[in-house]
Amino acid sequence: MEAFTQHTGLVVPLDRSNVDTDAIIPKQFLKSIKRTGFGPNLFDEWRYLDHGEPGMDNSKRPLNPDFVMNQERYQGASILLARENFGCGSSREHAPWALEDYGIKAVIAPSFADIFFNNCFKNGILPIILDHATMDTLFEQTEANEGFKLDIDLDKQTITMPNGDVISFDVEPDRKHSLYNGLDDIGITLQQEDAITAYEAERSKRAPWLFNS
Amino acid sequence: MAGKTLYDKLWDDHLVAENDDGSALIYIDRQLLHEVTSPQAFEGLRLAGRKPRRLEANLATPDHNVPTTDRSNGIADPVSRIQVQTLGDNCDSFGVTEFKMDDIRQGIVHIVGPEQGYTLPGLTMVCGDSHTATHGAFGAMAFGVGTSEVEHVLATQCLRQKKMKNMLVRVEGKLGTGVTAKDVVLAVIGEIGTAGGNGHAIEFAGSAIESLSMEGRMTVCNMAIEAGARVGLVAVDDKTIEYVKGRPFAPKGEQWEMAVEAWKDLHSDADAQFDRVVELKAEDIVPQVTWGTSPEMVKPVSGNIPNPEKESNPVKKEGIERALQYMDLKADMPITSIPLDKVFIGSCTNARIEDLREAAAVAKGRKVSPSIKQAMVVPGSGLVKQQAEAEGLHTIFTEAGFEWREPGCSMCLAMNADRLEPGEHCASTSNRNFEGRQGQGGRTHLVSPAMAAAAAVHGHFVDVRELELDSELAKASEVN
Incomplete structure (x- = not known):
């Protein structure tokens, strides 16, 4: 996994609540057996005017001019603003894979669905939770100022606005550590293999029916 | 000290290690696999030169992509066909038990698990699918995970987790004629909202829940995620044990007796504390x-x-x-x-x-x-x-x-x-x-x-x- 330390990027405002993972990456693209290549189909049903299927040449498809991410001023955006309960619904990790493949490094919202939130950290994406008033300010500033960028520093847990204002955010220490260092979670867990083996020995005595092979 | 909730008990029972950074290593007893969220996990294992830690802790079946019309000629859509074939190839090469498309036991993972007795009370269970909460109907801590965690469980039989908060949804009274488990859970979601259960494990309780069959309880727990909760739970009672008894993967003989004894404790203590309690009257729920x-x-x-x-x-x-x-x-x-x-x-x-x-x-x-x-x-x-x-x-x-x-x-x-x-x-x-x-x-x-x-x-x-x-x-x- 790519580490996230500091990132400065263009901000795109997706002013909707309850954006679900079916919207982030529609089901037909889940048939891929790869982890990559989902970016062109991020928000497919909102982004294009036709019906998308795997294998299409996305560069030739008609874009929906009303969808915010299609506006010229937001091209190249890497920080996504959203509203409440972003990423609700299915557990599909294809959702963060699509965001990552598109180039999104951070999503900022007042709340996230649990599974999506967790999946982001496994894929080098930083989900940041901010209060409603701050979110409103960020939406206003982004929409009012073309080329609006934010500077996110994970170590300091700060977001710096172009005018120099600084917003602090919380992140759980273990998640921060893994993301900051781009660590392999499985590798970390396997460092505790002795504890796992000891647990299995004890549990197999308490619940032997789970250990019949 | 206050008593424990059912979720507290399941959590404590599966705690492998508590880390200094506030996270915990939780043991996962069983995993269900299907074709959509597993290929990249198996690929990850292969790339890292890892193997599943416990083969018998995994059961697979294709469900999302399979045709529901005549299957004698296989799957027409080539992309779907490759995905289902990839599950088959991965299960064959790693040695994971799979109910393939032509097996009478094939079906939707969350229906197959309970039907086979693979889902049992007291388990921790995961699947790369958010409706894994279904299995909580058996007093099991079951939740959906992403593909990275599918791989994590295959490789380590564990997950790094944060303990969730406890929510109790109590539905008291008698459901009216024609009012079903589906109506109960939709009414609950209408009441607390799709984000109402975020960060919580929801235990469903009360006389209306107790009166539901096991299948009805599965319907209720299934949609816990639609209220934002990864985990839905119902306490174990005689119905639970009766449902599990005799199923192919259920414990047998002496182990059955031992299991039933252990499962009897799978309920929240009378003095357990919940972070949030929501109450609905069964009589108020209509279709x-x-x-x-x-x-x-x-x-x-x-x-x-x-x-x-x-x-x-x-x-x-x-x-x-x-x-x-x-x-x-x-x-x-x-x-x-x-x-x-x-x-x-x-x-x-x-x-x-x-x-x-x-x-x-x-x-x-x-x-x-x-x-x-x-x-x-x-x-x-x-x-x-x-x-x-x-x-x-x-x-x-x-x-x-x-x-x-x-x-x-x-x-x-x-x-x-x-x-x-x-x-x-x-x-x-x-x-x-x-x-x-x-x-x-x-x-x-x-x-x-x-x-x-x-x-x-x-x-x-x-x-x-x-x-x-x-x-x-x-x-x-x-x-x-």
Whole structure:
């Protein structure tokens, strides 16, 4: 996994609540057996005017001019603003894979669905939770100022606005550590293999029916 | 010291290590695998030169992509075919037990697990699918994970987790005739909202939950995620133990006796503390219909579609307006006047034998309305299908004009060929009414199996409580 330390990027405002993972990456693209290549189909049903299927040449498809991410001023955006309960619904990790493949490094919202939130950290994406008033300010500033960028520093847990204002955010220490260092979670867990083996020995005595092979 | 909740007990029982950074290493007893969220996990294992830690702790079956029509010629869609084949190849090469497409035991993972006794009380169980909460009906801590965690569990049999908060949803009283488990959970979601359970494990309790069959409890827990909660739970009782007994993967002999003894403690202590308690009266719950694009957009069948002008919260108001536009519905119109094109009875929420009996009790002796283009029944597994056919339910459905299909996820998420066309309205027993969920531009209305069948025969939503049902079937399906 790519580490996230500091990132400065263009901000795109997706002013909707309850954006679900079916919207982030529609089901037909889940048939891929790869982890990559989902970016062109991020928000497919909102982004294009036709019906998308795997294998299409996305560069030739008609874009929906009303969808915010299609506006010229937001091209190249890497920080996504959203509203409440972003990423609700299915557990599909294809959702963060699509965001990552598109180039999104951070999503900022007042709340996230649990599974999506967790999946982001496994894929080098930083989900940041901010209060409603701050979110409103960020939406206003982004929409009012073309080329609006934010500077996110994970170590300091700060977001710096172009005018120099600084917003602090919380992140759980273990998640921060893994993301900051781009660590392999499985590798970390396997460092505790002795504890796992000891647990299995004890549990197999308490619940032997789970250990019949 | 206060007593423990059921969730506390399950958590403590699976704690491998507590780390200084506040995270915990939790042991995962069993994992279910399907074709959509596992290929990248197996690939990850391969790239890292790792192997599954405990093969017997995994069970796989293809469900999302499989055709529900004749399968003798395999899967027509080449992309779906490759994905199902990849699951088969991965299971074969790593040695994971798989119920393949031509196996009578194949079906939707969340129906297969309990049916096989692979799901047991007291387990921790994961699957790369958010509806894994279903298995919490057995007093198991079961939750959906992403593909990275599927791989993590394959490799380590553990997950790094943060303990969630405890929420109690108590439904007291007696459910009315024609009011089902689906209506209960939709009413709960309507009450607390789709984000109401975020960060929580929800335990469903109270006399109305206790009175539900195991299958009804599975329907309730299945949709915990639609209220934002990864985990839904119901305490173990005699019904739980009776349901599990004798199933293929259930413990046997001395181990059975030992297991039953251990399972008896799987309930919240009387003095357990919950972070949040929500109470509903069973008598207040009537058949529910979703009208919008989020499961919280739900109304009683007797109600009207909301008017955004009456909503003071601007974000909610905009959400209602957007949903009305997508669904092509007008504010204040009665739920019963929503036009319908298709009916889908199936999914991990409602494709068990009792669900099919419940729908058949309505369909028996009636005909699908000529205004309905398609009405389909998709059993949750090959064994559910076999049982339904043994009871003659397939004949009831086909005589009424329903299509009788092969088992799979089908039109719940339309990854196979079963889908809505743009603009079509569907009465569906599935779990999500998101935009495009059942096909791009499709418009989903979530209901119980009885309500879906009633909508099929009338061509629009009707209050199933006003219909005369086949009494024998109604009794068998616990449509009380």
